[in-house]
Amino acid sequence: MLDRRTTYWALYLPPLFWLGVFFLAPLALMAAFSLRADMSANLLQDWTPTLKQYADLFEAGTYWRLLAISVLMALIVAVIATLLAYPVAYFLAFRVGVRASFYLILLLVPFWTSYLLRVMAWKIMLGSNGVINSFLIYTGLTDEPLPALLYNRTAVVITLIYVWIPFAALPILAALQRIDPALFEAAADLGAAPARRFWRVTFPLSLPGVLAAFFLVFIPTVGEYVTPLLVGGSQGSMYGNIIQDFFSKAANWPLGSALSMIMLVVTMALVLVAMRFVDLRRLIE
């Protein structure tokens, strides 16, 4: 019969094995691949590690520019989505009372629907003979379709903000709900006006939630490639799209792997920064 200790390893080893094979090994393989000079030989054949791909990347400024643009776009998306989500979270935390769960679910339904489909919906909304343009023409607000709505970085940013707002509201809501109501009473007793109560009591106490929302949107958005693929076109591509390109159109896997490694390192660095500000364990609970 299995004792408690053996049971532990019986629980421990299968997931460890699985994650090792399908998570760690591929990442290690990608790291190894980024050190290859070219992709002529098979992986199992002998090859000398080289930093050629990284050297090429450092020389060509375009990749860094695109990475910087992607970080900037993610920053804009995260800031605006968090700002737009704050009043909603505040409304849900303090103004709806018993129907709170209904209002919350109403907010979350769009988030629960498929990501691809919501992005696709925006493609249809923004297209040159899409919903917004045909509506503008139909109502006589313009004669010509506005061409600049789709296939640029603005379209990507708008779509991403749309996708993230409901999600950004969640950590802010959690932070607001943790505030002890007695603090508001105390502030009122001491004569603080509503606006002052908000800026001196509510807002500072909700900051951990605000920061969590910001990072939870910011970090995944840096590595985004699906939304630019659908609504960005060639004008609106992000860093993730060139990685994808090197594995599909321009088959250059070592260079693609090097780009991907940089993406991985940047993301991990951002997570470490986020962990200085946000207690991630608290989010899980």
Next chain:
Amino acid sequence: MSVYTARPRTVRAPSLLRGYYVGLIALLYLPIGVLFLFSINANATLSFPLQGLTLGWYEKLFESEAVLRAARNSLVVAAGSSFVATALGTMVALAATRYSSRSRGLLVALAVLPLIVPFVVLAVALFLLFEQAFDVDRSLWTVGAAHTIVALPYVLLIVAARLAGFNPHLEEAAMDLGAAYPTVLRRITLPIIAPAMLAAWLTAFTVSFDEFALALFLAGTEPTFPVYLFSQLRFANRLPIMIALAVLLMIGTLTLVFIAERIRRSE
């Protein structure tokens, strides 16, 4: 009742906030509503004004062999990968919450890490694994393997929350009465966390069913639903059919998410 209101309330602000909430909700639902409208619009071009209503696109959808095949592919991948993810995720959750061994930290960190790694990076890495190291053709199997990895953190979080929430004395009592630990797991622990495992399984299922970023890299000749949908987007005359497909897909995943949420919240 206190003389002072316990909440930071002003006279004017509530209606303003409510208006903001209603406006934002309307904006959030607008694109989804538009999708629905065009799925029953008689005209094939996606523009206003609508040209009358039809269910024809839905009919065409069910006549299409390729659509049904993609649907079947996604169901198979989602069912398989969510089963594996639930089993493995529950094991990690048990090892993490029922033992104090130092090695558990490593496993938990490893199991949560897929949440952080960008999908494009994971997709590229798995692509290299299958193409170069395993030398296997990309297929529904490779998509399924990828989906077990990204669904695992969700399972872990849902099941671990349940495990943390119930009284460990129940397990201790059973062991005091002479039950061996595996028996305790089977007879006490698993029945108690069964609803959480079901919710986790449904969540893993929808994660896989909706997943596009990894599937685009890893699907071979057999597309999953989202990959198929994406491949059809460039054919303008098929767009209304694809929108009808999108609406059905949306309703399907929403139903699953609702069931999962109900189970999770009812505990």
